[in-house]
Amino acid sequence: MTDLDWIEAAITAARPQAVGALLRYFRDLDAAEEAFQEACLRALKSWPRNGPPRDAAAWLILVGRNSGVDAVRKQARLTALPDEAAISDLDDVEDGVVETLDADHYRDDVLRLLFICCHPDLPATQQIALALRIVSGLTVKQIARAFLVSEAAMEQRITRAKARIGAGDASFETPGPIERAERFEAVAAMLYLVFNEGYSGAADPARAGLADEAIRLSRLLLRLFKTEPEIMGLTALLLLQHARSAARFDAEGQVILLEDQDRSRWSRTMIAEGLALVDKAVRHQRPGVYQIQAAIAALHARAATPADTDWPQIDRLYAALEHMQPSPVVTLNRAVAVSKVAGPEKALALIEPLADRLANYFHFHGLRGGLLLQLNRQAEARTAFDRAIALAGTPAEAAHIRTHLDRILKETGLAAE
Amino acid sequence: MQYAILCYNQEDVVGAWTKEEDDAVMARLMVVQTNLAKQGKLGPTARLLPTTSATTLRKTAGEPMVIDGPFAETKEQFLGFYVVNCDTLEEVIQIAKDLAIANPGVGSYEIRPVGVFFPHGAPQEAIDA
Numbered sequence: 001m002t003d004l005d006w007i008e009a010a011i012t013a014a015r016p017q018a019v020g021a022l023l024r025y026f027r028d029l030d031a032a033e034e035a036f037q038e039a040c041l042r043a044l045k046s047w048p049r050n051g052p053p054r055d056a057a058a059w060l061i062l063v064g065r066n067s068g069v070d071a072v073r074k075q076a077r078l079t080a081l082p083d084e085a086a087i088s089d090l091d092d093v094e095d096g097v098v099e100t101l102d103a104d105h106y107r108d109d110v111l112r113l114l115f116i117c118c119h120p121d122l123p124a125t126q127q128i129a130l131a132l133r134i135v136s137g138l139t140v141k142q143i144a145r146a147f148l149v150s151e152a153a154m155e156q157r158i159t160r161a162k163a164r165i166g167a168g169d170a171s172f173e174t175p176g177p178i179e180r181a182e183r184f185e186a187v188a189a190m191l192y193l194v195f196n197e198g199y200s201g202a203a204d205p206a207r208a209g210l211a212d213e214a215i216r217l218s219r220l221l222l223r224l225f226k227t228e229p230e231i232m233g234l235t236a237l238l239l240l241q242h243a244r245s246a247a248r249f250d251a252e253g254q255v256i257l258l259e260d261q262d263r264s265r266w267s268r269t270m271i272a273e274g275l276a277l278v279d280k281a282v283r284h285q286r287p288g289v290y291q292i293q294a295a296i297a298a299l300h301a302r303a304a305t306p307a308d309t310d311w312p313q314i315d316r317l318y319a320a321l322e323h324m325q326p327s328p329v330v331t332l333n334r335a336v337a338v339s340k341v342a343g344p345e346k347a348l349a350l351i352e353p354l355a356d357r358l359a360n361y362f363h364f365h366g367l368r369g370g371l372l373l374q375l376n377r378q379a380e381a382r383t384a385f386d387r388a389i390a391l392a393g394t395p396a397e398a399a400h401i402r403t404h405l406d407r408i409l410k411e412t413g414l415a416a417e
Numbered sequence: 418m419q420y421a422i423l424c425y426n427q428e429d430v431v432g433a434w435t436k437e438e439d440d441a442v443m444a445r446l447m448v449v450q451t452n453l454a455k456q457g458k459l460g461p462t463a464r465l466l467p468t469t470s471a472t473t474l475r476k477t478a479g480e481p482m483v484i485d486g487p488f489a490e491t492k493e494q495f496l497g498f499y500v501v502n503c504d505t506l507e508e509v510i511q512i513a514k515d516l517a518i519a520n521p522g523v524g525s526y527e528i529r530p531v532g533v534f535f536p537h538g539a540p541q542e543a544i545d546a
Contacts, residue, residue, distance in 0.1 A: 006523070216433065232469075273470045280472055
């Protein structure tokens with residue numbers, strides 16, 4: 001690892017805290033980012049010569065704050081209109097010894113920084129792009145490549161998103177418990193979206209790294225709020241899903257379903273961390289949607305073979321999730337467990353009422369076809385599979401359904417003889 | 418004589434390494450470890466998972482308390498350890514220096530002489546009995 005490598009790692013690690021704190025000082029995202037950039041430039045000059053500072057974040061905040069203050073002063077002279085609001089809480093800047101930086105603010109700084117990216121007016125893709133730019137410090141070029149758009153288009157998207165949140169009213173007061181809980185919820189949803197971008201695009205190297213990044217940010221949040229069971233649940237869920245990544249695709253890049261995966265290729269390290277976090281979260285007895293989903297993923301991870309899967313427990317967990325967050329997709333997932341525990345007929349009865357709402361959902365027709373097939377209702381199964389193929393989003397999904405159809409054709413062909 | 422080399426580092430910095438950087442560091446450390454193992458100087462080694470997955474049991478006057486996270490809030494976290502068999506402290510310091518060259522940047526190694534050591538967790542005769 002060269003000097004530049006560890007400096008880069010140290011800056012990346014310090015970034016959420018440093019930009020979050022600078023945002024609190026300057027109350028302006030652009031000013032905070034500029035000050036941080038300036039601090040990084042000075043770090044690149046100073047750290048190789050003087051060695052790493054003991055507290056990289058504090059160093060960057062202090063230097064960034066001073067450089068930002070210079071900029072504000074310069075601006076004030078030029079426009080001759082000093083912005084009192086912008087500099088009112090910067091009076092103590094000269095005595096800004098590293099140790100006096102208020103560490104208690106840090107965790108809410110990071111949470112706030114993540115939270116402003118989750119502005120409800122922003123579509124999901126913009127929330128993710130903004131978080132990757134501001135919190136993770138990815139370049140516009142890297143983000144553009146992950147989203148398969150031009151750099152100019154991504155630049156514009158991020159600029160618009162920033163203008164949107166700039167006009168918003170991000171609160172800089174220390175949040176109360178209810179406000180903090182709301183922030184956790186929004187941030188967790190956004191981090192899950194970031195993860196999903198990487199997870200669903202794992203075959204593309206430009207996107208695969210986003211799953212790791214979501215895990216890094218989730219761990220960071222948990223380090224700051226170490227007793228929050230839902231953040232444990234979120235971190236565990238991401239780890240347990242990501243643990244399977246090496247087993248998820250075949251040599252041709254086609255998706256391999258969970259039950260067909262080579263479980264020896266699952267990452268035992270990620271599973272160990274995920275299982276420990278699920279167990280920690282359970283002790284708090286404050287269940288939540290991420291904890292439940294993580295607990296389901298944990299049961300899959302604990303099963304040495306598909307046959308060892310604890311389906312009754314997965315069924316109960318999905319029932320709890322259905323109760324907490326009712327959605328046809330959750331019911332559909334539960335139906336898989338029900339089919340294993342109580343048979344295909346019960347599962348089919350559970351999903352038939354969803355036909356209207358999931359009429360255009362690939363997995364609905366795929367699962368329905370599979371259940372009908374188990375019940376020897378070949379003709380209906382075939383209709384369902386035909387519908388599924390028409391809705392398949394990837395060649396792998398279509399290929400999987402086609403194997404079922406081929407089997408039906410073969411079986412019914414034999415029956416006709 | 419046995420020494421434990423306790424590895425402390427800033428885990429958020431370690432966590433910001435790319436997979437390639439992490440793999441490269443581990444490969445360089447493995448060269449140092451293999452070399453020591455060949456000389457019969459290396460005992461158990463471990464890399465620990467992040468402190469976010471840690472739980473602490475704190476003894477109290479009554480029922481012990483179970484707390485989320487590591488025992489102490491520190492700027493550098495306890496991330497792993499080596500047990501080495503060396504004749505002199507100088508030799509252990511040299512090993513720690515080799516580890517530091519393999520894994521540069523921030524961090525520290527605390528060298529502690531081992532008092533009681535059971536390679537199998539308890540005296541062999543007690544296990545056999």
